[in-house]
Amino acid sequence: MHPFDVETLPAGPWRNGGGATREIASRPVGAEEFGWRASIADIHRDGPFSAFPGVDRTLTLLSGDGVRLTCAGEFDRLLARAGEPFGFSGDLALDAELPGGPCRVLNLMVRRGRWTATVDRVAGPVAPRTGHAGVLYVLRGRWQVGDHALTSGQGVWWDGNAEAPAGAVVPLSADAAALWADVVPTG
Structure with a gap:
Protein backbone atom coordinates (compact mmCIF):
# COMPACT_ATOMS: atom_id res chain seq x y z
CA MET A 1 0.00 0.00 0.00
CA ARG A 112 -15.46 1.96 -18.95
CA GLY A 113 -15.19 -1.67 -20.08
CA ARG A 114 -11.81 -2.12 -18.32
CA TRP A 115 -12.58 -1.17 -14.70
CA THR A 116 -15.57 -0.59 -12.43
CA ALA A 117 -15.57 1.22 -9.12
CA THR A 118 -17.64 1.67 -6.01
CA VAL A 119 -17.05 4.32 -3.38
CA ASP A 120 -18.47 3.82 0.12
CA ARG A 121 -18.25 5.68 3.39
CA VAL A 122 -16.88 3.27 6.03
CA ALA A 123 -16.37 3.35 9.80
CA GLY A 124 -15.04 -0.19 10.37
CA PRO A 125 -12.09 -2.31 9.21
CA VAL A 126 -11.68 -2.84 5.46
CA ALA A 127 -9.26 -4.98 3.48
CA PRO A 128 -8.32 -4.88 -0.21
CA ARG A 129 -9.30 -7.96 -2.17
CA THR A 130 -6.95 -9.89 -4.45
CA GLY A 131 -6.86 -8.38 -7.94
CA HIS A 132 -8.60 -5.16 -6.89
CA ALA A 133 -7.06 -1.70 -6.81
CA GLY A 134 -8.30 1.29 -4.86
CA VAL A 135 -8.02 4.13 -2.40
CA LEU A 136 -8.88 4.74 1.25
CA TYR A 137 -9.21 8.44 2.16
CA VAL A 138 -9.62 9.44 5.83
CA LEU A 139 -12.48 11.86 6.41
CA ARG A 140 -12.03 12.05 10.19
CA GLY A 141 -10.58 10.22 13.16
CA ARG A 142 -7.50 8.01 13.16
CA TRP A 143 -6.85 4.86 11.11
CA GLN A 144 -4.05 2.29 11.02
CA VAL A 145 -2.58 0.44 8.04
CA GLY A 146 0.56 -1.55 8.71
CA ASP A 147 3.04 0.77 10.45
CA HIS A 148 1.22 3.92 9.29
CA ALA A 149 -1.26 5.90 11.37
CA LEU A 150 -3.52 8.04 9.20
CA THR A 151 -5.61 11.14 10.02
CA SER A 152 -7.96 13.43 8.12
CA GLY A 153 -6.68 14.27 4.63
CA GLN A 154 -4.42 11.23 4.50
CA GLY A 155 -4.89 7.79 3.03
CA VAL A 156 -3.48 4.85 1.11
CA TRP A 157 -3.85 3.52 -2.41
CA TRP A 158 -2.92 0.16 -3.93
CA ASP A 159 -2.61 -1.45 -7.33
CA GLY A 160 -4.66 -4.38 -8.59
CA ASN A 161 -1.80 -6.82 -8.10
CA ALA A 162 -2.38 -10.56 -8.23
CA GLU A 163 -2.21 -10.65 -4.41
CA ALA A 164 -4.09 -8.39 -2.03
CA PRO A 165 -1.94 -6.14 0.18
CA ALA A 166 -1.44 -7.76 3.57
CA GLY A 167 -3.67 -6.68 6.43
CA ALA A 168 -6.71 -4.53 6.89
CA VAL A 169 -7.10 -0.80 7.34
CA VAL A 170 -8.60 -0.37 10.81
CA PRO A 171 -10.12 2.58 12.69
CA LEU A 172 -8.33 3.67 15.87
CA SER A 173 -10.87 6.18 17.16
CA ALA A 174 -14.61 6.14 17.80
CA ASP A 175 -15.18 9.06 15.38
CA ALA A 176 -13.32 7.37 12.49
CA ALA A 177 -14.84 7.70 9.01
CA ALA A 178 -13.23 7.14 5.61
CA LEU A 179 -14.01 6.76 1.93
CA TRP A 180 -13.26 3.30 0.53
CA ALA A 181 -12.90 3.17 -3.26
CA ASP A 182 -12.81 -0.40 -4.59
CA VAL A 183 -11.57 -0.53 -8.21
CA VAL A 184 -12.20 -3.83 -9.98
CA PRO A 185 -10.92 -4.99 -13.39
CA THR A 186 -13.70 -6.11 -15.73
CA GLY A 187 -11.68 -8.43 -17.94
Whole structure:
Protein backbone atom coordinates (compact mmCIF):
# COMPACT_ATOMS: atom_id res chain seq x y z
CA MET A 1 0.00 0.00 0.00
CA HIS A 2 1.13 3.52 -0.79
CA PRO A 3 0.37 6.16 1.88
CA PHE A 4 -0.34 9.77 0.88
CA ASP A 5 -1.12 13.13 2.45
CA VAL A 6 -3.24 15.44 0.30
CA GLU A 7 -1.34 18.53 1.44
CA THR A 8 1.97 17.13 0.12
CA LEU A 9 0.59 16.12 -3.31
CA PRO A 10 1.52 18.64 -6.04
CA ALA A 11 -1.43 20.76 -7.22
CA GLY A 12 -1.84 21.21 -10.97
CA PRO A 13 -4.09 24.10 -12.07
CA TRP A 14 -7.00 23.39 -14.42
CA ARG A 15 -6.74 24.79 -17.95
CA ASN A 16 -9.89 26.89 -17.37
CA GLY A 17 -8.51 28.32 -14.11
CA GLY A 18 -11.51 27.09 -12.11
CA GLY A 19 -9.60 24.77 -9.80
CA ALA A 20 -6.61 22.54 -9.19
CA THR A 21 -6.05 18.77 -9.09
CA ARG A 22 -3.83 16.76 -6.76
CA GLU A 23 -3.32 13.31 -8.26
CA ILE A 24 -3.27 10.38 -5.83
CA ALA A 25 -2.69 7.64 -8.42
CA SER A 26 -3.11 7.01 -12.14
CA ARG A 27 -2.73 3.53 -13.60
CA PRO A 28 -1.01 2.28 -15.62
CA VAL A 29 1.92 4.60 -14.83
CA GLY A 30 3.06 6.65 -17.81
CA ALA A 31 0.21 5.49 -20.04
CA GLU A 32 -1.29 8.09 -22.36
CA GLU A 33 -4.76 6.80 -21.45
CA PHE A 34 -5.37 5.90 -17.80
CA GLY A 35 -7.25 2.74 -16.80
CA TRP A 36 -8.17 4.28 -13.44
CA ARG A 37 -7.30 7.51 -11.72
CA ALA A 38 -7.90 8.96 -8.25
CA SER A 39 -7.38 12.61 -7.38
CA ILE A 40 -8.41 15.42 -5.08
CA ALA A 41 -9.87 18.47 -6.80
CA ASP A 42 -10.08 21.92 -5.26
CA ILE A 43 -12.88 23.71 -7.09
CA HIS A 44 -12.39 27.48 -6.85
CA ARG A 45 -15.25 28.87 -8.93
CA ASP A 46 -18.33 28.05 -10.99
CA GLY A 47 -17.74 26.72 -14.49
CA PRO A 48 -17.68 23.72 -16.83
CA PHE A 49 -16.20 20.33 -16.00
CA SER A 50 -14.04 18.64 -18.62
CA ALA A 51 -15.67 15.70 -20.40
CA PHE A 52 -13.89 12.33 -20.25
CA PRO A 53 -15.39 10.14 -23.03
CA GLY A 54 -15.42 6.42 -22.18
CA VAL A 55 -14.89 7.08 -18.47
CA ASP A 56 -17.19 6.57 -15.46
CA ARG A 57 -16.70 9.05 -12.63
CA THR A 58 -17.54 9.18 -8.94
CA LEU A 59 -17.31 12.53 -7.19
CA THR A 60 -17.47 12.83 -3.39
CA LEU A 61 -17.57 16.12 -1.49
CA LEU A 62 -14.80 16.30 1.13
CA SER A 63 -15.09 19.89 2.40
CA GLY A 64 -16.88 23.14 1.67
CA ASP A 65 -20.54 24.03 1.35
CA GLY A 66 -21.17 21.83 -1.67
CA VAL A 67 -21.12 21.71 -5.43
CA ARG A 68 -24.14 21.58 -7.76
CA LEU A 69 -23.52 19.49 -10.88
CA THR A 70 -25.88 19.97 -13.81
CA CYS A 71 -26.15 18.40 -17.22
CA ALA A 72 -29.01 19.65 -19.41
CA GLY A 73 -31.65 16.94 -19.78
CA GLU A 74 -29.72 14.46 -17.57
CA PHE A 75 -29.50 15.63 -13.95
CA ASP A 76 -29.24 18.49 -11.49
CA ARG A 77 -27.53 17.26 -8.32
CA LEU A 78 -26.32 19.18 -5.28
CA LEU A 79 -23.53 17.40 -3.42
CA ALA A 80 -23.96 19.00 0.00
CA ARG A 81 -22.98 16.24 2.48
CA ALA A 82 -19.33 15.35 2.89
CA GLY A 83 -18.62 11.69 2.21
CA GLU A 84 -21.66 11.00 0.00
CA PRO A 85 -20.49 9.65 -3.42
CA PHE A 86 -22.21 10.52 -6.72
CA GLY A 87 -21.49 8.49 -9.89
CA PHE A 88 -22.03 9.71 -13.45
CA SER A 89 -20.77 9.24 -17.01
CA GLY A 90 -17.64 11.19 -17.94
CA ASP A 91 -19.09 11.50 -21.45
CA LEU A 92 -21.44 14.23 -20.21
CA ALA A 93 -20.74 17.96 -20.45
CA LEU A 94 -21.28 19.21 -16.90
CA ASP A 95 -21.47 22.59 -15.27
CA ALA A 96 -20.50 23.10 -11.65
CA GLU A 97 -21.89 25.78 -9.35
CA LEU A 98 -20.51 26.52 -5.89
CA PRO A 99 -23.44 27.88 -3.85
CA GLY A 100 -21.29 28.46 -0.75
CA GLY A 101 -17.84 29.09 -2.22
CA PRO A 102 -14.83 26.85 -2.94
CA CYS A 103 -14.91 23.15 -2.08
CA ARG A 104 -12.77 20.01 -2.23
CA VAL A 105 -13.83 16.69 -3.78
CA LEU A 106 -12.45 13.19 -4.27
CA ASN A 107 -12.61 12.34 -7.98
CA LEU A 108 -12.40 8.67 -8.99
CA MET A 109 -12.37 7.86 -12.71
CA VAL A 110 -12.34 4.42 -14.36
CA ARG A 111 -12.09 3.50 -18.04
CA ARG A 112 -15.46 1.96 -18.95
CA GLY A 113 -15.19 -1.67 -20.08
CA ARG A 114 -11.81 -2.12 -18.32
CA TRP A 115 -12.58 -1.17 -14.70
CA THR A 116 -15.57 -0.59 -12.43
CA ALA A 117 -15.57 1.22 -9.12
CA THR A 118 -17.64 1.67 -6.01
CA VAL A 119 -17.05 4.32 -3.38
CA ASP A 120 -18.47 3.82 0.12
CA ARG A 121 -18.25 5.68 3.39
CA VAL A 122 -16.88 3.27 6.03
CA ALA A 123 -16.37 3.35 9.80
CA GLY A 124 -15.04 -0.19 10.37
CA PRO A 125 -12.09 -2.31 9.21
CA VAL A 126 -11.68 -2.84 5.46
CA ALA A 127 -9.26 -4.98 3.48
CA PRO A 128 -8.32 -4.88 -0.21
CA ARG A 129 -9.30 -7.96 -2.17
CA THR A 130 -6.95 -9.89 -4.45
CA GLY A 131 -6.86 -8.38 -7.94
CA HIS A 132 -8.60 -5.16 -6.89
CA ALA A 133 -7.06 -1.70 -6.81
CA GLY A 134 -8.30 1.29 -4.86
CA VAL A 135 -8.02 4.13 -2.40
CA LEU A 136 -8.88 4.74 1.25
CA TYR A 137 -9.21 8.44 2.16
CA VAL A 138 -9.62 9.44 5.83
CA LEU A 139 -12.48 11.86 6.41
CA ARG A 140 -12.03 12.05 10.19
CA GLY A 141 -10.58 10.22 13.16
CA ARG A 142 -7.50 8.01 13.16
CA TRP A 143 -6.85 4.86 11.11
CA GLN A 144 -4.05 2.29 11.02
CA VAL A 145 -2.58 0.44 8.04
CA GLY A 146 0.56 -1.55 8.71
CA ASP A 147 3.04 0.77 10.45
CA HIS A 148 1.22 3.92 9.29
CA ALA A 149 -1.26 5.90 11.37
CA LEU A 150 -3.52 8.04 9.20
CA THR A 151 -5.61 11.14 10.02
CA SER A 152 -7.96 13.43 8.12
CA GLY A 153 -6.68 14.27 4.63
CA GLN A 154 -4.42 11.23 4.50
CA GLY A 155 -4.89 7.79 3.03
CA VAL A 156 -3.48 4.85 1.11
CA TRP A 157 -3.85 3.52 -2.41
CA TRP A 158 -2.92 0.16 -3.93
CA ASP A 159 -2.61 -1.45 -7.33
CA GLY A 160 -4.66 -4.38 -8.59
CA ASN A 161 -1.80 -6.82 -8.10
CA ALA A 162 -2.38 -10.56 -8.23
CA GLU A 163 -2.21 -10.65 -4.41
CA ALA A 164 -4.09 -8.39 -2.03
CA PRO A 165 -1.94 -6.14 0.18
CA ALA A 166 -1.44 -7.76 3.57
CA GLY A 167 -3.67 -6.68 6.43
CA ALA A 168 -6.71 -4.53 6.89
CA VAL A 169 -7.10 -0.80 7.34
CA VAL A 170 -8.60 -0.37 10.81
CA PRO A 171 -10.12 2.58 12.69
CA LEU A 172 -8.33 3.67 15.87
CA SER A 173 -10.87 6.18 17.16
CA ALA A 174 -14.61 6.14 17.80
CA ASP A 175 -15.18 9.06 15.38
CA ALA A 176 -13.32 7.37 12.49
CA ALA A 177 -14.84 7.70 9.01
CA ALA A 178 -13.23 7.14 5.61
CA LEU A 179 -14.01 6.76 1.93
CA TRP A 180 -13.26 3.30 0.53
CA ALA A 181 -12.90 3.17 -3.26
CA ASP A 182 -12.81 -0.40 -4.59
CA VAL A 183 -11.57 -0.53 -8.21
CA VAL A 184 -12.20 -3.83 -9.98
CA PRO A 185 -10.92 -4.99 -13.39
CA THR A 186 -13.70 -6.11 -15.73
CA GLY A 187 -11.68 -8.43 -17.94
